[in-house]
Amino acid sequence: MPEHLIELRGISKVFPGVRALDKVSFFLKAGEVHALVGENGAGKSTLMKIISGIYNRDEGEYLLNGDSVGDLTPKKAQELGIAIIHQELNMCQDLTVAENIFLGREISKLGCVCQKEMNRDAKEILNKLKIGIEPDTVLRKLPVSKQQMVEIAKALSTNARILIMDEPTSALTEREISELFDIIRTLKSNGCAIVYISHRLEELEHIADCVSIFRDGRHIVTKDFKDTDLNEIISYMVGREIKEKFPAVECQKGSKILEVKNLCSGIVNDVSFDLYQGEIIGLAGLIGAGRTELVRALFGAESITGGEIRLKGRKLNIRTPRDAIMEGIVLGPEDRKKEGLCTKLSIRENIGLANLDRICNKAGIVSRNKENRLAESAIDKLKIKTPSQEQLVNNLSGGNQQKIVVGKWLVRNAEVVIFDEPTRGIDVAAKVEIYNIMNDLKRQGIGVIFVSSEMPEVMGMSDRILVMCNGRITGDLISREATQDEILRCATKYNH
Amino acid sequence: APEVETPAAATTPEAAEISAPAKTVYLITMDKMDQHWVTVDAGAKAMADALGLNYKWDAPDVKDNAKQIEAVNNAVADKADLILLAANDPKAISEAVKNAKAKGVKIIYVDSAADEPAIATLSTNNYQAGALAGQTMVEELKASGKTSGKIGIISVNTATNSTMDRENGFRGVVEAAGYTILTTEYKDGDAAASQEAAYGFIAGNEDLVGLYGTNEGSTVGVGNAIKASGKSIIGIGFDKSDAILGLLKDGSLKAAMAQNPFTMGYLGVAQAYAALNDLSTGPAVIDTGVAILR
Amino acid sequence: MQKREYNFNGLLRQTVSIRGMGQVISVSVALIIMTIVFGIINPLFFSKDNMTNLLRQVVPIMIIGMGQSFVLITGGIDLSIGSVAGMSSMISATLMTTGHMNPWLAAFITIAACCAVGLINGFLVSRTKLPAFIATLGTMIIARGIAQLSNGNMNTDGIPEAAKAFKDLFYYGDTFGLYNPIWIGLILFIIFNFILSRTRTGRHTYAIGSNYEAAKLSGVNVILAETKVYIFSAFLAGIVGLMLTAQSGMGTMSAGTSYELNAVAASVIGGVSTMGGQGLLFGTVIGSFIWGVLNNGLQFAGAPLALRNLVIGVVVIISVLIDRVARSGKFDFRKALKSK
Amino acid sequence: MQKREYNFNGLLRQTVSIRGMGQVISVSVALIIMTIVFGIINPLFFSKDNMTNLLRQVVPIMIIGMGQSFVLITGGIDLSIGSVAGMSSMISATLMTTGHMNPWLAAFITIAACCAVGLINGFLVSRTKLPAFIATLGTMIIARGIAQLSNGNMNTDGIPEAAKAFKDLFYYGDTFGLYNPIWIGLILFIIFNFILSRTRTGRHTYAIGSNYEAAKLSGVNVILAETKVYIFSAFLAGIVGLMLTAQSGMGTMSAGTSYELNAVAASVIGGVSTMGGQGLLFGTVIGSFIWGVLNNGLQFAGAPLALRNLVIGVVVIISVLIDRVARSGKFDFRKALKSK
Ligand SMILES: Nc1ncnc2c1ncn2[C@@H]1O[C@H](COP(=O)(O)OP(=O)(O)OP(=O)(O)O)[C@@H](O)[C@H]1O
Ligand SMILES: Nc1ncnc2c1ncn2[C@@H]1O[C@H](COP(=O)(O)OP(=O)(O)OP(=O)(O)O)[C@@H](O)[C@H]1O
Ligand SMILES: [Mg+2]
């Protein structure tokens, strides 16, 4: 029995245009939780995909239980006892929970799949995870967080000795996260090795034994977790000290700009609040609380079933995002790939798309000069790293993509700017840049609403915090005075 | 299949009893689009009304053996007493016809016969008609002093026997007269496509002297192409339609072989009546002939 | 809870699963109503003759529809199957006539050839990642070309008397009072429905149609799974081609024209989603029956050809609309009109 | 870098944009080679007669192809345009003959009718969210039905002498030594290329094809934008229908059959992505020329029909493969074979 379950030496992986991994070494012991951190594009997922046979390494040596392995396939990796929970949800929405859990490993007799057994086994695993869902429910019907739990259940069901978790918590509620941590601890005591990737560094304190830090496809250091602290880790990640994680600025708030009265839409129920110029409101709450639905309703993307919205005292009748934009209310949506960007188009066209009314003449003919200038100014303002404004958005790193989602609105003078999870899954440095963008808006006397599931960020950035639960506002706090558990208490006030 | 064995004669009388007062006569053509079929139907309908027969017209939406066989099967299921059939393919339809006869349905062929024997056949002799077209072509060419040169044929497709016969009949005569015939273009009777092909012939062969279309669509294409090219090329075609008459009038076409579809339908139903009432149906094959339109 | 679990198991649970069953039920009702209406208009519609005959007419579109459904469920489409049927008809007939080959051997070789086309489709789609629509559009044209080449751009002569058994098996003969093609259709349905609903292959078919990446990452051999469905559809198209040969007793170059679209229509009417991931073969069967009953019934009702097209076109659209409603739970037409 | 940006401005930058241009260039080269080859085989291929004819032959498929491209770029497909062209041909001719209507008025009404079909397609796809493939499959059948109904299931008589001007404008007449249809094609290309590359509508077309949701949240009126493209394609199909009427001097029920697929082929050969978001009308034009040159050239080379189908089918597949390669940068065939 060798000391390490996995030994990687001098692993490199090149994608067209990017050197994702550059001579990386990585060692994994049995019974340890090995945290893996690094900025976006550091190469974490790529390395994990190489371990689990999704990509093949360009060079380097890969030892599993001491014996070297050639090119793997996902299936072979599975058989070798490696399971991975992917960063993006990877489930078949049309299949049932059980079918998803056993996908590719169906139990079958004489070529005929045994539904019964699979449902039974699935049920067991789900119970172990304390998830009360039926194995024969179709996945589509479950909320995102539950789907994520199913993905975890799927990984566990393989009884793998090596378990890779690539940002498993990014869509989980606090309660589910603690369930997950319990499971991780039991697995550990059974001698499983776990690789744990997360951008929520705070989490690591609960579980991590040691931490490896990656930057730009290179392995920087591996340390025992107890010999280090978050600030050190962060400085390794970004290659420099970050002075203040939350560069909040003070500026006195102006007159009331947005007034929401008894708004109802979908699960959003009787929501009222005011927003002032030069104010940042943070919308906190657990996943599924209805924050996205609320902001989408304000933006005209969800149909409003009751209540009213006033801008500078004037009652608005917003039925489509178009109306909202015309009124000066803009939204940077939650999921950049799905709702935020036309990834097949260039930066210029994405910026232009949101501002066509300003670069087109009466006849609806686009002025390329105006458009170019617009794109240039946006790229400069947001410090988007790109060779040219003609770069396809698809080829940008996550952080820079997010900047465009946010930034396409900034070149027009909006009255109210809404961000939904603007920092989800992007690295520390990029986050700070997004925070600075918010502060600029604040200084210009624009009203900012931003949804976030990361409490430190909400508390650090916003002047006021609205906590939502179950579609209602269950707390309206001054962030200076707010505390984590106070927010959490409001966020779980289900009986209202 | 058992019903094939049962002799037709045995079932005929009982079939006659089942179909109470008015007997049902079906006309099944190759498709319903060409004016040709519409005219056959007109003729058949006229006579059917005169004789108080219960008359239906059916056909596939496009020329297709399988679909025509199903049309026949459906007619049998619909208790037709007699079917006037224009066989899309003599072989393909025969089995279905045999089964129909076995079920006591009487068969008369119009326009195109199938291999399976039937009471009577009323049709144009397409080979002879083609030959006639060939003669006309040769006469016209000689008249305009062209004793040699290339001739292009635009036909429907290699699967339609009537038009293949017209092509071969034509080919024989014309080649004998010392003209060269180019690779035939098959354009499924589509006027526009036929016209493009005709242009191809005209542009691709300096010594092209004549063009020949084997059905309505191809003929319209030929006529239009000659008209547009402004060259003195002899155009001969088939069938009679308003468009073709126009092209004849302005000389783009020199002649068209007109069949007598109305007669086919009209006499066909008359024969049917005779057959259904066990009267004499006269000669087994009636050539409804062609008229040369100029 | 567990109890409920078990009652739902097995084939029942399979078919009552959400995968488009709602649609299947609603169209089944529609089918029954249609049948009754046509029966009233012309009583002969119900005659044994017409019924058996109708069944026989539906079989080809149903068989090809099943193949198309497999492909649609993976999120693809196979435009080539119509031409493949034509190719099958021509190759088999040519081998029997000019090739003087034993009918069964000829049939076997033909099916092999068709599967080869399926393999090519599968390769183009699964490996070179061409959009299915384009890849199969290409093979559609090619297969038609082969059909035309195989007997030198001529339909074949009549297949020899020796092939009578072949003709009977694939079209004219009957067993227990039902035409053989009906039995063939039934058997193929049982086999392929089993494959789709009860085997790994079936599971993978749904999986890649639902989320290709996820299936791949779960260790499903996506390349193989995707290739399979195109081979299935080509195979079934080949069978239909043999039926056409038997029916006409000869090879027809234009045979099977536009079957591919009829097959899509049948599948979609039966609730198979063109987006992939959803559909039941039983639905496809019902779909093809609606198709067949419409054509046959409208003729019996003496409706003109043009009208039939209108009706069928409308039915296709309506049935998918129903599907939408069924799935989205509701469909507020006024909202649809207003919605921006 | 700023500098480099600005030099690229204007129409030049448009066409030289990375998107799809690689494909356009490669197929242009292919086109030139093909032309030369055919010219060598039969010198008359280059004759002024044939060249002008060829141009005139290509125009219809090119015009319909442009419409199809718009739809493809939004990620949809319009199967109905072939039937719409047929419908246009029949309606216009019927109005002129049995309707004794002034040709121009007839043409106008016809185009209006076609746009109505486009509107229905647009409604079905954008509002009721039917898959474009199904919605337009339905209208395809319906439009063909209308074509058949309009003159009582008969092709029309020849259109009257009064319509000579109409015939000349849409087919026979010529201006500055080029046939009028060529001019029509050119003008339509300029207009629609301008719409696609320089106007708000064009941007919306690319945007909804690239990411519908994002476009919506960027304030694009997605319903309107999506409806527009189907109206465009139906409008262009209507124009082609008029050309067919003018050409044959009569209305043909089967006119335009399978144009929709040829249009897809032309677009795709020209580098338009069936996945949406990518494509240039200029590519479509080249694509339709390849299509036309193949058909015309192969006739000149005296190739049998069957062979032509094979060639065209292969060309379609190859050209898309090239496109794949061009985009993915490389295409390792051996890898493709190995890849799991
Ligand atoms: N399939 C791919 N094709 C091209 N480039 C890729 C691909 N996958 C990853 N990359 C690039 O490789 C680099 C590493 O990506 P990777 O996903 O491993 O980063 P990461 O550390 O997981 O970042 P994140 O924290 O955002 O998940 C990035 O620059 C990314 O753009
Ligand atoms: N497209 C959708 N279809 C069905 N249910 C949805 C959809 N979007 C949201 N929901 C449900 O509506 C509720 C509110 O979701 P919402 O996304 O607004 O929550 P949230 O507070 O924004 O959480 P987060 O944005 O962090 O996921 C949740 O129960 C969610 O499952
Ligand atoms: Mg990652």
Ligand SMILES: [Mg+2]
């Ligand atoms: Mg949200």
